Amino acid sequence: MQQLNNSNSNQLPESVIHSNYDRNQLGIGIVHLGPGAFHRAHQAVFTDNALAYGGDWGICGVSMRSKGVRDNLAEQDNLYTLAILDEQPAYQLVGAIKEVLVLGDQREQVMQRLTAATTHIVSLTVTEKGYCLNGDGLLDRTHTDVVHDLANPEQPNSAIGLLAAALQVRFEQNHKALTIISCDNLADNGSKLGKAVVAFARELNDKLADWIEANICFPNTMVDSITPATDDALKDRVAAAIQVNDNWPIQREAFSQWVIEDNFSGPRPHWEKVGVTFTHDVSGYEKAKLRLLNGSHSTLAYTGLRCGFETVSEAISHPALHKLISSMLLDEVKPSFNAPIEMDVAEYIQAILKRYANPHIRHLLAQIAWDGSQKLPFRLLGTIKDNLTKGNSIRLLSTGVAAWLHFLVNAAHQSLSITDPLADLLLTTAADCSGHDASDVTKLLAISAVFPAELVNQSQFSEAVTKAYLTLASLNPTNIESVLDRI
Numbered sequence: 146m147q148q149l150n151n152s153n154s155n156q157l158p159e160s161v162i163h164s165n166y167d168r169n170q171l172g173i174g175i176v177h178l179g180p181g182a183f184h185r186a187h188q189a190v191f192t193d194n195a196l197a198y199g200g201d202w203g204i205c206g207v208s209m210r211s212k213g214v215r216d217n218l219a220e221q222d223n224l225y226t227l228a229i230l231d232e233q234p235a236y237q238l239v240g241a242i243k244e245v246l247v248l249g250d251q252r253e254q255v256m257q258r259l260t261a262a263t264t265h266i267v268s269l270t271v272t273e274k275g276y277c278l279n280g281d282g283l284l285d286r287t288h289t290d291v292v293h294d295l296a297n298p299e300q301p302n303s304a305i306g307l308l309a310a311a312l313q314v315r316f317e318q319n320h321k322a323l324t325i326i327s328c329d330n331l332a333d334n335g336s337k338l339g340k341a342v343v344a345f346a347r348e349l350n351d352k353l354a355d356w357i358e359a360n361i362c363f364p365n366t367m368v369d370s371i372t373p374a375t376d377d378a379l380k381d382r383v384a385a386a387i388q389v390n391d392n393w394p395i396q397r398e399a400f401s402q403w404v405i406e407d408n409f410s411g412p413r414p415h416w417e418k419v420g421v422t423f424t425h426d427v428s429g430y431e432k433a434k435l436r437l438l439n440g441s442h443s444t445l446a447y448t449g450l451r452c453g454f455e456t457v458s459e460a461i462s463h464p465a466l467h468k469l470i471s472s473m474l475l476d477e478v479k480p481s482f483n484a485p486i487e488m489d490v491a492e493y494i495q496a497i498l499k500r501y502a503n504p505h506i507r508h509l510l511a512q513i514a515w516d517g518s519q520k521l522p523f524r525l526l527g528t529i530k531d532n533l534t535k536g537n538s539i540r541l542l543s544t545g546v547a548a549w550l551h552f553l554v555n556a557a558h559q560s561l562s563i564t565d566p567l568a569d570l571l572l573t574t575a576a577d578c579s580g581h582d583a584s585d586v587t588k589l590l591a592i593s594a595v596f597p598a599e600l601v602n603q604s605q606f607s608e609a610v611t612k613a614y615l616t617l618a619s620l621n622p623t624n625i626e627s628v629l630d631r632i
């Protein structure tokens with residue numbers, strides 16, 4: 146079977162969707178840090194669709210460390226297939242990514258792209274841990290990468306250091322400003338990114354920090370589309386559908402939403418013509434998504450794994466887990482924030498539960514379970530904090546926290562590795578836990594990098610997590626209904 150490439154990309158089956166633009170004439174206007182599956186399923190697809198309305202908005206992807214995306218896409222002229230797996234499956238050829246570089250191998254080319262006058266946007270999907278933030282959401286100056294980059298500002302390893310280095314060159318050469326767009330799941334993502342870059346720059350050069358503050362926009366955004374990791378089954382399915390080999394197709398649900406604060410330093414693609422929402426206040430959309438979708442995703446991941454399920458659709462199909470998640474969303478998360486006036490939150494919750502039940506998407510709970518120390522503060526702890534302030538219930542929210550604690554203790558006892566930047570600290574602490582004592586909770590809530598002292602010191606919180614932890618201690622695939630009914 147032929148390899149997908151420029152020459153055969155216009156001979157694919159008629160059913161394959163593709164956006165109408167001349168890719169050969171397409172210039173690069175966007176640099177994206179972290180061209181992983183979510184970027185390629187979400188922002189790159191919105192951009193590919195917007196290219197039909199003109200503009201040199203080709204994307205240069207920059208992998209901070211791994212070479213896989215670059216090396217696999219290089220064999221196919223950086224083309225790839227998006228498989229939309231829903232009631233009506235569809236396949237789209239995506240050509241917006243024109244180039245993929247690896248920072249460690251191609252630092253000079255990366256800097257050339259970042260400092261080019263034709264680059265108007267830098268966007269990021271580097272996951273929560275890529276921002277090098279502390280528990281207060283500010284730049285963590287003790288972070289290994291930050292320490293390295295401040296000592297070696299021209300050889301940065303972190304996204305923050307790389308952005309500062311690129312802005313330094315643009316500042317010195319008096320280049321036009323650009324817009325830096327965070328597309329990661331953290332609250333106030335753009336504001337936090339901007340503050341971190343300015344704080345980093347100020348350590349090196351006050352004038353640069355002042356210039357960034359005055360000229361560079363960091364719009365907040367909300368991003369949403371369920372995008373499971375690529376597996377061999379997807380590769381086989383795509384090869385059969387498009388009749389050429391694609392080294393790295395991407396899969397996602399039909400639902401895809403992007404809300405961007407209308408705050409740009411310069412030009413941007415015609416994203417508004419392809420369904421992107423521009424607003425002056427992203428916060429309502431962001432809280433709705435982070436708290437309702439991501440908060441329930443993490444809760445379902447840790448409870449579902451303990452119940453012996455592998456995927457989101459399997460777990461949400463169990464009546465007791467469906468009841469836990471829907472009650473948590475309706476009774477505890479919904480009252481925790483002010484949704485955008487146009488949003489029907491009850492309808493949004495039902496849509497989330499339907500999305501989770503999508504039988505065409507195989508979304509692994511183990512993938513969602515990654516990086517809990519970076520996710521729970523935005524997904525559950527912020528909601529708990531607000532509910533405590535308002536005097537609202539935190540019983541079900543605390544169940545998600547308690548389920549994560551059991552996930553850690555189970556991993557430690559089974560000598561399993563976990564994907565989390567704080568893995569060593571988490572597993573060392575968890576190894577000292579029995580799995581069924583209240584003292585476990587005291588030990589794990591003492592991890593201040595995750596649990597702020599002002600939250601832990603509120604007895605309602607520690608008592609609710611302890612109660613849920615002790616109830617979940619006996620949870621297993623044979624007693625799901627009886628145990629969860631006691632929550």
Ligand code: CS2
Pocket residue numbers: 330368369370371372438439442443512513514520
């Ligand atoms: C998931 C998210 O892996 C996870 O943590 O909760 O990737 C989720 O699928 C996306 O935010 C959906 O938009």
